[in-house]
Amino acid sequence: MSNIRNFCIVAHIDHGKSTLADRILEITDVVHTTGNEQILDGMDLERERGITIKASPVRIPYRSKEGKDYILNLIDTPGHVDFNYEVSRSLKACEGALLLVDATQGVEAQTIANAYLAIDGDLELIPVINKIDLPNARIDDCKLQIEDMIGIPADDALLVSAKDGSGVSELLEATIKRIPPPKGFDDEPLSCLIFDSQYDSYRGVIPHIRVFSGTIKPGDKILFKSNQKIFQVEEVGYFGLRLTRCEKLAAGDVGYLAAIIRDVQDVNVGDTIISPNFPDTIAISGFRRSQPMVFCGIYPVNTNDYEKLKFALEKFVLGDSSIVFEKENSAALGHGFRAGFLGMLHMDITLERLKREYEQEIIATMPTVIYKVLTTAGKEMIIDNPSKFPTINEIDSIEEPIVKARVITPNDSVGPVMELSMAKRGKMLAMEYPDERRTSISFEFPLAEIITDYYDRLKSVTRGYASMDYDLVGYKNADLVKVDILVNGDPVDALSFISERQSTVPKSKSLVHKLLKLIPRQQFKIPLQAAIGGKIIAREDITPYRKDVLAKCYGGDITRKRKLLEKQKEGKKRMKIVGSVEIPQEAFLSLLKVEEELD
């Protein structure tokens, strides 16, 4: 076991994690590539967006300069602010982490956040400065920032270029020298952490495990601590580039097991696997389970596809247990689900993957946060869906989630960043200067204000240079109201939204105007109204269309005209009929665009 090293790479987004991982795999002959393909970013979406979404582990055999053989288990991690959860569970399987910093960018918000996660997890942290081959690399600045902003010594930071490979073999040597081997003994009772899982249609649910003590092999009976379910192990193995079967996994190993687990719900990431012979073995603690912060409704476009969507979601959460979902009914959209995500990017990516990889035709409703409502009857309600908001006279007070955010921006963009943040009800808490070029600003925000487009807009006002990270700090009283949208006099639950009282009217006006353009004209006049309680605060009318006719239809036109009508029919099918009005799918997300235009 003394020859095993379990480690991960943590970094801010774009600081070169995946490239470094590729280089390590090449130098150790795990893969032979020539291109700049990122091997561990397996999903199309990851390659398209240039980000890692899902952490993927890989086992690397390594012979040190002294000629000793090691097994390195490298776990690639995502770098985006939304995916702290993925990072934190990967960390739990490791004894050490490489803290990667881009020499041209310096320490960024997510570098700090990830470094703290690693420090909290008692991991040995090795600072690594990347991209030293670039002419604008500022190595000394980086070292200073690591010491000042993170508080760990950086004298012995490793200098690498993941791109050209320089420094990577030194980095591997440092990994075996500085990261401690796993502790724990093979002859102790079994204790494994489930840090991830995947689904295989032949082998069922496959938990990814880190063995802390004991051994596990085919034929063994295992017990899941959280639900007391017992399974018999069919197969164990480690992560080559594919799942690679082996005889057994022992203390310190990272690998997987298959035990014909059919029910997705049986496998909980963070759960401890023990031996039924030692049922009192204590659960592995301390792994941070983050709460979903952003919620939205997901509905099948075609009401009959509810079951298919349910199955897709169940399969999906196997690979991403940070998503929660439960059944929900909407008067407008029928049966669907309310799903919770870690953040907006997480939501976007999930919806996109459901569409692409799971071929689901879905309508997503406006994202929202969790509100706490105290009713006049003295009851506290947890509300993750505007349509469940109590009526005005039932509400005593409302609390909304508050986050503390750290934004690091170039000095010349401080003005626009402040302006943007104030428009989002941000309260400045502190301002620091990590180096002479940049300013670090701490804000307090209502989470609802930053979930939609704050991050994108921050990037755009700073030409991509700003970085940010945030943490939920608690709940605060807020003056909020629920706005109902009425289409042709009928409230459409999936369009209601919660807004701070002050910006309600402009937001409502803008939304109603947006809907006016999105909902096609119909044969009758359709009033679009926004209302608080019974009071209308915005209104526009969709005028009826007066002319939709095929005037000329002679011998040469018949086929073409029939096809035209068939196309109209197809278009109609993609709409949701609410009351007597056909509403296109895009309408349900139109509030997102409203926010963009208003601030």
Added chain:
Amino acid sequence: MIPNYIDSLLKEARKYLGVKFDTIYLGGGTASLLNNNVPRLMNCLKINFDLASILEATIEANPDSITVNFLNMAISSGFNRISIGVQSFNDYELENVGRIHSSTQAINAIKHAKKAGFKKISADLILGLPGQTIESLKRSIEVLICLDVNHISTYCLSIEEGTLLSKNIPTNLPTEEDQVKLYEYAQEMMYNNNLIQYEISNFAKPGYECLHNINYWHGGEYIGLGPAAASHLNGKRFKNKDDLFAYLTDPTGQIDEDEQLDLKRKAAEEIILRLRLLKEGANIKMLEERFGYRNIKEIFTRIDKLVSINSLTFDGVSYRLPKNKVLVSNPILTDILGD
């Protein structure tokens, strides 16, 4: 070039030897440009087909190319109906949309056509021309009525993408609301003058309806000759390629799209076409006999729903599209189509 084209038409026509016709329509483009090739074309057709029982033979012409000579030639070749592209009797409106004829030419064309012996004369009018008002439309229709034109087709101006007009949209283009008013005004004025709206875009004195076109709206069969011409034969709809030069070299090998609908879609198509005939409508008995009640039961269910919301009418014999729904007929017709 034109003689070659006539040769090609005849070559293509010979593909269909033995087929019997009730009507002929020479149009689609400007037939009046054919000039003295018209008699040659008709003579050759007469040699190959039995045209003795032809009920109606229409020739299409634009006012600027109509001469007394052309009209006489058309009559002696056997044509008994003429369709004239009048568009408007307001020179300002005509100029605005780039028509090369004047209102005087249009009036003369109609007068000469009558004199030459045409009993059935049709004129096209465009609604929604830039600058057009109810007043100017009223005058255009008045002129037609005074000239005793017994068939009028009206179309709303549609600005097609890629045309000159679409790049330079006139500011005085009537709004959709104005177009609706123009249309409703025309509808009423024609009605008051015994021009019956027998189809969505066509008005005629009783007995002067266009038989050739009615066949289209009955879902009937026909043969189209020439590039881009469409045919409906033996249950199949097909169309020639839109390539004049290819047509000239190989007039019989141009079939491009062809489609044979299954019974249900065929029935839906025919009902949609028949509903265009506002007066006649779609006769339920006839539909049942043609398609079999069981095969089109679901279509009837959809139609009955439309009747229940007054989008269609039913008098126990036929379904009809009510006059006041003509302008919003597309969504009604799409509801008839199956999934």
